[in-house]
Each structure stands twice: as C-alpha cells, then as structure tokens.
Amino acid sequence: ETCPVHTVFYLLAAVRRQTCGFLPRTFAISATRDFPYFRKVWKKVVTILIAAAFLPLVLVGGGMYFYMARTIKNKTMEALQTEAVSHQKTIDSFLTERTMDLKLISENNILSKMISPGTIEQVLSSLQSQLPCFQDLGIIGSNGDHLAYTGPHDLADKNYRDAFWFKAVMVKDIYISDVFTGFRNEPHFIIAVKRNEGKNVWILRATILSGLFDNIVTRVAGNRKGDAYLINSKGAFQTNPRHGGKLMMKSQVSPPGPFKGVQVDDKGSSIILTTWLETIPWLCVVSVDKRDIFEVSRKVKIISLFIVLLAGFLMILAILLTTDSLVSMLEEKRKKKHRLDSRLRRTAFLASSMKLARGVFSDLNDILSNIHVTATLMKEQTGPADSGETDSLAKQIFSESIRGKNLIDSFSRYIAxxxxxxxxxxxxxxxxxxxxxxxxxxxxxxxxxxxxxxxxxxxxxxxxxxxxxxxxxxxxxxxxxxxxxxxxxxxxxxxxxxxxxxxxxxxxxxxxxxxxxxxxxxxxxxxxxxxxxxxxxxxxxxxxxxxxxxxxxxxxxxxxxxxxxxxxxxxxxxxxxxxxx
Structure with missing residues (x-):
C-alpha cells in the first residue's frame, strides 16, 4: 500500500502547477525556441540585405575608383613625359643659343680685332652682363696656342693641340664637350666654334659655369621629391645631382641606345624618365618619387574608401535598425500569443484537473474510513474491563486525526x-x-x-x-x-x-x-x-x-x-x- 501523504503531495502539486502556469512540453519547447529562431532568421536576412547592398556599392565604387585611379595615373605620366620633353628642349635650346652666341661673335669680328688688347675682356663682360653662365673666353690658334684669354684661370700660355676637344672642333667646326678637368683640375665643359678667316683659322672657346647650368637642369624637379641630371653616353654625371653623386662620377643609370621621345622606367619607389638631347649626346634623366606624383591618386583612394565605408556603415545601420525593429515587433506579438495561449491552456487544465484530484479524495476517504472503523470498534468493545484497549483505540483515532490535519497543512504549504x-x-x-x-x-x-x-x-x-x-x-x-x-x-x-x-x-x-x-x-x-x-x-x-x-x-x-x-x-x-x- 502506498503512502497516501506522499501520493497527495505529488498529485496535488502537479495539479497546481498545471493550473497555475505550467504549459505542455511541446508548447514550452516552442516558447523557448521561437525567439532564437527569429534571431537566426534575422541574421540570415541581415546578411542577405548587406550583401545585396554592398555588392553594387563595391562594384560601382570599385569600378569608379580604378577608372579614376588609372586615368589620373595616365594623365600624370603624360604630364611628366611632356614636362621631360619640354625640359630637354629647354636644355637643347640653352646650349644651341650659347653656341650661336659664340658663332655670331666669331663671324662678326676678325682675328686681329679679337686679339687686340681689351677686346676679348669687353666681349666677355658684355656676355656676362646678359648671360652670367659664361666663365671665361679664349681665342686659340690653329696650332693650339692661346692667342687671347680672359677669365679667372692662368691659361694664356697653355697649348691645346693635343686636347680632345681641339681636335674635334677642328673637324666639326662646332663642338660642345663632356665635363672634364683639363688644365684647371676641376670639372667643367666648353663650347667651341671654329672660324675660317682666309688663311687664318682660329677657335673661340667659352667655359660654362656648372652652377648656373645645374640650376637649369634641376629646374624640372622643382619642389618635388626627386632629381634631374645629365649623363653622357658612358653614364658619367654631366651635372650635379641632388642625391647620390657628383660631376664625372658614374651614375646608377645605364644609358640605353639611341631612341626618340621619352623612356619611362619603374624603379621601386621612383619613376625614371630619360630622353636624349639633340645638341649633344647627353641623356637627360628625371627621377620622381611615386608617392609625390601620385599624391592626388592616393587622396582619391582615401576619399573613395571613406565614402564607401561611410555609405556601408549607414546602410548597415539602417538595415540593422529596420530589421531589428521588425523582429522585435514579431517577438512582442509572439509573446502576446504565448500569454494568451497560456491562459487558454490553464483554463483547459483547470477543467481537466478534477480527474487528477480523484487520488486526493481517495486518500481522504481512506483516512475517514479508518476513523470510522476505529470508532465502530471502540463502540462495540466499550466496557470497564477494556479501558486499556479503549484507550489504545482512542489513541489510534487521535493519530489518524493528526495525520489528516498534517496532510491538509502540508498540502497548503506545498501549493503556496x-x-x-x-x-x-x-x-x-x-x-x-x-x-x-x-x-x-x-x-x-x-x-x-x-x-x-x-x-x-x-x-x-x-x-x-x-x-x-x-x-x-x-x-x-x-x-x-x-x-x-x-x-x-x-x-x-x-x-x-x-x-x-x-x-x-x-x-x-x-x-x-x-x-x-x-x-x-x-x-x-x-x-x-x-x-x-x-x-x-x-x-x-x-x-x-x-x-x-x-x-x-x-x-x-x-x-x-x-x-x-x-x-x-x-x-x-x-x-x-x-x-x-
């Protein structure tokens, strides 16, 4: 026989839980899984919307960026090449004009006048007042001796019969030399023109100041992070570069064979543009820093990236706020539905709880029956001689009464x-x-x-x-x-x-x-x-x-x-x- 107290506890506690809020297992599991399911669907929807929004943004923005970057790069390179050609023409024009200056002086003056005292000094002074690039002037005879000289060096008694430039000008009539040291023991270059005056053949030679010439050559670099210089066909510097070298040193650029136009080489962090001069076989080299010339492209890249990120952030924010609001509304509706279902089911459980209460009434009936039987036995066996047995039965009645009271009290506490x-x-x-x-x-x-x-x-x-x-x-x-x-x-x-x-x-x-x-x-x-x-x-x-x-x-x-x-x-x-x- 089972203990009625425990059975009552179990059944009535179950009834109370069913009638006071417990939902069926299938409904309870549904209630716990609904919201994670909504959030899982929300994540999928957000992912799809973000992908759908970002794909055209990336394609359009990326396409525009690459198009603009390539266009800016091409335009920048075209501008550099144009500038290099213009600079090459400026240098050629400078050398040509200096050559023509000397040629005009030699053709408009006879030898006797040029070697007369004070004439050559006057000519150099006139040239320097207009063109400060001339350092000195010299008139050299056909045997290589100086017929007249003016300048800062002591060269009046020097003979140039064996000098390379003397031999070249005697053949070509006009000659512009590479940078060399000569009798001066310092780097310089000369422009020499030959004049045939009857039986007299003489040469008007001028030395060009390297400092002024260097300024003309490096002007193309301007304020950019780069360099501009001239090298001869052997790769030796003909002007002083800004960085890494000096006159007559071997440069890092290997002169290519003759070509027309501008040649562009990508050298790591720099771009090298080269073009040959027309007046003399010197290679004009322009080196520019990539970061400097593509600064505009980099700014466009940063601006484009910022716009894409800003647009992406705003789209994500709008998507998250909108979808989260919709899911929250759906969750709230679901909660209301759960609460309504809970009330309806509690009502249904309350209606069916009477079936479960049968066990409770059965146990209570057993207790009352035991009390009734005990009372009957007491009545049948009442007598003076049986006072002890009567007392025992009375105790049993009392015990059963206490048992019933404890049952009700425990039940009341249990369902609280x-x-x-x-x-x-x-x-x-x-x-x-x-x-x-x-x-x-x-x-x-x-x-x-x-x-x-x-x-x-x-x-x-x-x-x-x-x-x-x-x-x-x-x-x-x-x-x-x-x-x-x-x-x-x-x-x-x-x-x-x-x-x-x-x-x-x-x-x-x-x-x-x-x-x-x-x-x-x-x-x-x-x-x-x-x-x-x-x-x-x-x-x-x-x-x-x-x-x-x-x-x-x-x-x-x-x-x-x-x-x-x-x-x-x-x-x-x-x-x-x-x-x-």
Whole structure:
C-alpha cells in the first residue's frame, strides 16, 4: 500500500502547477525556441540585405575608383613625359643659343680685332652682363696656342693641340664637350666654334659655369621629391645631382641606345624618365618619387574608401535598425500569443484537473474510513474491563486525526507559491532528504533503496525546490512501478561541469513506444510510469539548464539519468513556474 501523504503531495502539486502556469512540453519547447529562431532568421536576412547592398556599392565604387585611379595615373605620366620633353628642349635650346652666341661673335669680328688688347675682356663682360653662365673666353690658334684669354684661370700660355676637344672642333667646326678637368683640375665643359678667316683659322672657346647650368637642369624637379641630371653616353654625371653623386662620377643609370621621345622606367619607389638631347649626346634623366606624383591618386583612394565605408556603415545601420525593429515587433506579438495561449491552456487544465484530484479524495476517504472503523470498534468493545484497549483505540483515532490535519497543512504549504531561489545546494543532502521522506512508504512496500554517491564535490548552484520536485517525482514513480519486494538504486557521479544522478529500478523495461512518449503529458506507460510527473520533471529541469533521459537497464528495469549543471544557466517565465515544498 502506498503512502497516501506522499501520493497527495505529488498529485496535488502537479495539479497546481498545471493550473497555475505550467504549459505542455511541446508548447514550452516552442516558447523557448521561437525567439532564437527569429534571431537566426534575422541574421540570415541581415546578411542577405548587406550583401545585396554592398555588392553594387563595391562594384560601382570599385569600378569608379580604378577608372579614376588609372586615368589620373595616365594623365600624370603624360604630364611628366611632356614636362621631360619640354625640359630637354629647354636644355637643347640653352646650349644651341650659347653656341650661336659664340658663332655670331666669331663671324662678326676678325682675328686681329679679337686679339687686340681689351677686346676679348669687353666681349666677355658684355656676355656676362646678359648671360652670367659664361666663365671665361679664349681665342686659340690653329696650332693650339692661346692667342687671347680672359677669365679667372692662368691659361694664356697653355697649348691645346693635343686636347680632345681641339681636335674635334677642328673637324666639326662646332663642338660642345663632356665635363672634364683639363688644365684647371676641376670639372667643367666648353663650347667651341671654329672660324675660317682666309688663311687664318682660329677657335673661340667659352667655359660654362656648372652652377648656373645645374640650376637649369634641376629646374624640372622643382619642389618635388626627386632629381634631374645629365649623363653622357658612358653614364658619367654631366651635372650635379641632388642625391647620390657628383660631376664625372658614374651614375646608377645605364644609358640605353639611341631612341626618340621619352623612356619611362619603374624603379621601386621612383619613376625614371630619360630622353636624349639633340645638341649633344647627353641623356637627360628625371627621377620622381611615386608617392609625390601620385599624391592626388592616393587622396582619391582615401576619399573613395571613406565614402564607401561611410555609405556601408549607414546602410548597415539602417538595415540593422529596420530589421531589428521588425523582429522585435514579431517577438512582442509572439509573446502576446504565448500569454494568451497560456491562459487558454490553464483554463483547459483547470477543467481537466478534477480527474487528477480523484487520488486526493481517495486518500481522504481512506483516512475517514479508518476513523470510522476505529470508532465502530471502540463502540462495540466499550466496557470497564477494556479501558486499556479503549484507550489504545482512542489513541489510534487521535493519530489518524493528526495525520489528516498534517496532510491538509502540508498540502497548503506545498501549493503556496514561492519565488525561485538560486543558491549553492548539496545534491547528496537533497537526495537523502527525499529518501528519508519516502522511508516509511518504502518500508511498507519492502523496497530496498541503495545509494552509491561519488566521493567528489556534490555542490551545485541551482534552485533547491526544482531539484526536490524532480527527485521526488522520480522516486515516487520508481516506487509505484516496483510495487513490493523490489529495489531502487540511487547513484551519482561527476561529468564535465555537471553532476549526474541515476535513479534505477528493478521493474519491467520500457517498450519502444513508451520510450518515445514517456515524457509526454498525461502519458501512462504500460509498465506504470506516470507521464504527467515525468513531463513536469523534464520541463522544470530544463528551466535550470538540466537534462533528463531514460533508458532500459542492462538486465532489467529502467534507469532515469538526471544531469544537473554546476552553475545555474536556466531562465524563468514567471515566479509561479517554480514551486518548492
């Protein structure tokens, strides 16, 4: 015979939970999964919208950027080439004009006049007043001797018969030399023109100041980060570069063969533009820094990137705000639907709760029957000689009365709503209390209860009321299934971040159909498992992040496995969902 107090506790607690807010398992799972599902769909929608918005933005913006960058680069390179050609023509024009100056002087003056005292000095002074690039002037005869000289150097007695430039000008009539040291022992270059005056052949030679000429050559670089210089056909500097070299040193640029126009070479961080002069075989080299010339392109890139990022950020913000607002509205509608469904289902459960109350009235009827029988026996056996027996019967009546009062009081306390309390609890202590609570009923049924608790820590942070309810439901279920002369084994062990509680009985095993539906509401398995209590146990256990499962034992019986997390990770719908005794 089962203990009526425990049965009453179990059935009436189940009735109250059903009528005060517990939803069926299928609905509860739906309620917990609806919102994650909405958010999952929201993520997919946001991803698709962002991709759909960004794809044309990237294609259009990227296409425009690359088109503008390439256009700016091409225009910049064309401008550089044009500037290099213009600079080459400026240098050629300078050399040509200086040559023509000397030619005009030689053709408009006879030798006797040019070598007369003071004439050559006057000519140089006149040239320098207009063209300060001339350093000195000299008139050299056909035998290489100086016929007249004016300038800062002592060259009047020098003979140039064996000089390379003397031989060249005697053949070509006009000659512009490479930079050389000569008798001066310092780098310089000359422009020389030959005059045939009857039997007299003489040469007018001028030295060009390298400093002024360098300024003309480097003018193309301007304020840019770069350089401009001249090299001869052997690669030697004919002007002083800004960086890394000086006159007559070997440059790093290897002069190519003759070509027309401008040749462009990409040299790491610099762009080298080269073009040959027309008046003399010198190569004009212009080196410009990439970062400097493509500064506009880089600014366009930064501006384009900023515009794309800003537009992307605004689009993402608009998409997130709009879709989140829609999902929030959907969630709110769903919550209202859940609340309405909850009220309707509570009404339905209230209507069906009378069926579950039969067990309560049955136990109360048993108590009243026992009182009635006891009172009858007392009446039949009343007598002076039987005062002791009468006294015993009176005590029994009193005991049954106390039992009924305790039942009602316990039931009242049990159904009273309590807010969930999360605290550190000892699972072994709870199990021992539940076992002690059922000890009388187990003894009456001759059921052996075996405990096998692990030696490690059994403390978890959870709701003690939930754990009590789950363990009590499972123990009551096992006690009802075993019947009499059976056994129940309660064991625990640690697993990862949880404590596992196994409640095994030696009753019959579960069939496949029962295994699939044993946790369904109001499902009674063929072996006697009360699905109503098991459904409640699963529901409230999942609310604290735990799990419950069932399997057949190795030989016979059924094993219920309860997994309790060490730390509370569950949620509550409202304070009425969790009731403790």
């Amino acid at each position: 709503p309590k807010d969930p309390v999360i605290m550190d609890v000892n699972i072994h202590m709870i199990l021992n209390r539940m076992i002690g609570f059922l000890q009388t009923s187990l003894i009456e049924k001759n059921i052996d209860l075996i405990t096998r608790f692990h030696d490690g820590s059994s403390f978890v942070r959870s709701d003690v009321a939930v754990l009590r309810q789950v363990f009590l439901n499972l123990l009551l279920n096992a006690s009802a299934v075993v019947g009499t002369n059976g056994s129940i084994c309660v064991s625990t062990f640690a697993k990862e971040n949880s404590v596992m509680v196994l409640i095994a009985d030696d009753g019959p095993g579960l069939e496949t159909a029962d295994m699939e539906q044993i946790f369904d509401l109001q499902q009674l398995s063929k072996r006697g498992d009360w699905g109503f209590g098991l459904a409640i146990s699963r529901f409230i256990l999942e609310r604290i992040g735990g799990k419950i499962s069932v399997r057949n034992g190795e030989k016979y019986g059924v094993v219920f496995e309860v997994q309790v997390p060490e730390a509370f990770i569950g949620t509550f719908l409202n304070s009425e969902l969790m009731i403790s005794d």
